[in-house]
Amino acid sequence: MSKQLELPESFVRFLEANDIDPSIYNEGDSLPRYVRLKPGFEDVVQEIESEINCKMEQLNWLPGFYSIPPHVHIARSKAYQQGKVRERESNQSSSILMSKPSLIPSSSLWDGLFQMYGIDAASGAAVSALGISPGDHVLDLCAAPGAKLCMMLDLLGDKGTATGVDVARHRLSACRTMLQKYGLGERSRLFLADGTTFSLPPTTNLPCGSCDEETFKQWTSRRPYKERKQVAKTRNNFVLPLHAHPEIVFYGHNSGVIGLPKKELFRPLDQNDCANRGYDKVLVDAECTHDGSIKHIQKFEQWGWTTLERRVLDAERTDTNLTALQLNLLRNGFRLLKQGGILVYSTCSLTHAQNEDVVDQFLAESSSAELQEIEMAKEWPCRSGRTPKTVRFDPSTSATSGLFVAKIKKMAPEKNVL
Numbered sequence: 001m002s003k004q005l006e007l008p009e010s011f012v013r014f015l016e017a018n019d020i021d022p023s024i025y026n027e028g029d030s031l032p033r034y035v036r037l038k039p040g041f042e043d044v045v046q047e048i049e050s051e052i053n054c055k056m057e058q059l060n061w062l063p064g065f066y067s068i069p070p071h072v073h074i075a076r077s078k079a080y081q082q083g084k085v086r087e088r089e090s091n092q093s094s095s096i097l098m099s100k101p102s103l104i105p106s107s108s109l110w111d112g113l114f115q116m117y118g119i120d121a122a123s124g125a126a127v128s129a130l131g132i133s134p135g136d137h138v139l140d141l142c143a144a145p146g147a148k149l150c151m152m153l154d155l156l157g158d159k160g161t162a163t164g165v166d167v168a169r170h171r172l173s174a175c176r177t178m179l180q181k182y183g184l185g186e187r188s189r190l191f192l193a194d195g196t197t198f199s200l201p202p203t204t205n206l207p208c209g210s211c212d213e214e215t216f217k218q219w220t221s222r223r224p225y226k227e228r229k230q231v232a233k234t235r236n237n238f239v240l241p242l243h244a245h246p247e248i249v250f251y252g253h254n255s256g257v258i259g260l261p262k263k264e265l266f267r268p269l270d271q272n273d274c275a276n277r278g279y280d281k282v283l284v285d286a287e288c289t290h291d292g293s294i295k296h297i298q299k300f301e302q303w304g305w306t307t308l309e310r311r312v313l314d315a316e317r318t319d320t321n322l323t324a325l326q327l328n329l330l331r332n333g334f335r336l337l338k339q340g341g342i343l344v345y346s347t348c349s350l351t352h353a354q355n356e357d358v359v360d361q362f363l364a365e366s367s368s369a370e371l372q373e374i375e376m377a378k379e380w381p382c383r384s385g386r387t388p389k390t391v392r393f394d395p396s397t398s399a400t401s402g403l404f405v406a407k408i409k410k411m412a413p414e415k416n417v418l
């Protein structure tokens with residue numbers, strides 16, 4: 001039976017003000033968990049099932065995704081932990097690993113288990129809406145901790161690049177760890193930067209510096225003394241100070257960074273250049289109040305409801321700031337998009353203020369932005385948002401976490417009619 005959550009009065013008031021039914025938070029225990037398998041690993045489902053000791057139900061509406069019972073925590077499962085030990089002791093690769101040798105990062109044998117990702121199906125749908133093809137240059141403007149970025153990289157395969165941006169250093173470090181853990185770092189770059197002002201193009205050009213210019217060498221976690229000093233100075237700033245320059249915190253071998261002159265990487269895109277040299281796909285998975293993420297809200301029972309008041313409601317109280325941030329992230333993400341490129345705006349809030357209102361305001365001011373029908377959404381367990389063509393995953397009907405998704409295309413700028 002689902003557990004009744006004792007929501008604090010202030011949160012209930014927030015829900016009422018935003019027309020959100022508080023009873024959705026009682027569903028948390030019955031919502032399934034979702035996992036995604038790296039492409040090419042579909043044939044090892046049975047082996048993984050016996051590892052985690054439960055059945056994985058394939059989703060017929062989202063390739064590569066499976067639901068598992070709510071109580072199964074993959075990372076904490078006995079099978080998972082024993083799997084590690086067994087591999088270490090016997091020093092032999094399991095059949096899971098043996099079956100796809102080319103896809104497996106070489107760091108350690110039991111990394112094979114890391115070809116399975118914990119990611120909600122609604123989040124997977126938002127990434128699918130981008131329609132990523134191998135060879136695209138993709139930008140994730142609010143990337144950390146990185147579950148969606150990993151999926152974007154898997155969709156790119158061995159062509160194209162992914163650039164992840166986030167304003168929180170500790171979250172971006174977790175994102176870097178995740179990319180490395182899953183062996184996905186090769187084509188990615190991570191920047192600690194403000195997504196509302198980030199302006200660096202994808203590194204699609206060949207290095208063009210003269211020999212005496214300082215160029216990027218192979219990425220190493222060891223930073224030069226000058227950089228370490230700089231980082232130490234800002235260590236207590238969990239979030240990047242306003243107007244700070246972007247800092248590159250990771251780049252992979254095939255991300256286009258190695259061999260590039262340092263000043264070249266940090267040369268911003270010219271306003272007029274974006275349409276040609278911008279990104280093919282941009283995800284703006286904006287900072288929000290997270291009220292649609294039932295499991296996230298449930299966690300405050302352990303963390304303490306005062307933490308919820310601080311993290312969720314304070315953010316909401318500074319309402320204009322949060323929605324202004326979302327609008328500015330959307331504006332900048334769209335600016336960095338190539339002509340013909342696709343942007344997806346998503347949040348895990350169920351409020352109209354952070355979703356339809358933001359998108360409507362953006363569309364009203366951007367003549368080259370066109371809201372697109374998400375064709376594949378016809379198969380998704382979602383419903384239309386208040387703005388036609390946008391979609392919403394409602395936890396009570398979709399059996400996923402709550403999510404709003406809007407897909408926007410950059411059209412040719414309208415000619416001035418005299």
Ligand SMILES: C[S@@+](CC[C@H](N)C(=O)[O-])C[C@H]1O[C@@H](n2cnc3c(N)ncnc32)[C@H](O)[C@@H]1O
Pocket residue numbers: 141142143144145146147148149165166167168171193194195196285286287288325
């Ligand atoms: C909803 S989370 C993103 C989740 C992520 N897309 C994923 O799939 O793991 C929102 C993120 O936005 C980041 N953020 C907040 N303000 C930002 C800004 N101005 N620029 C870039 N990132 C920002 C937060 O640090 C947070 O990591």
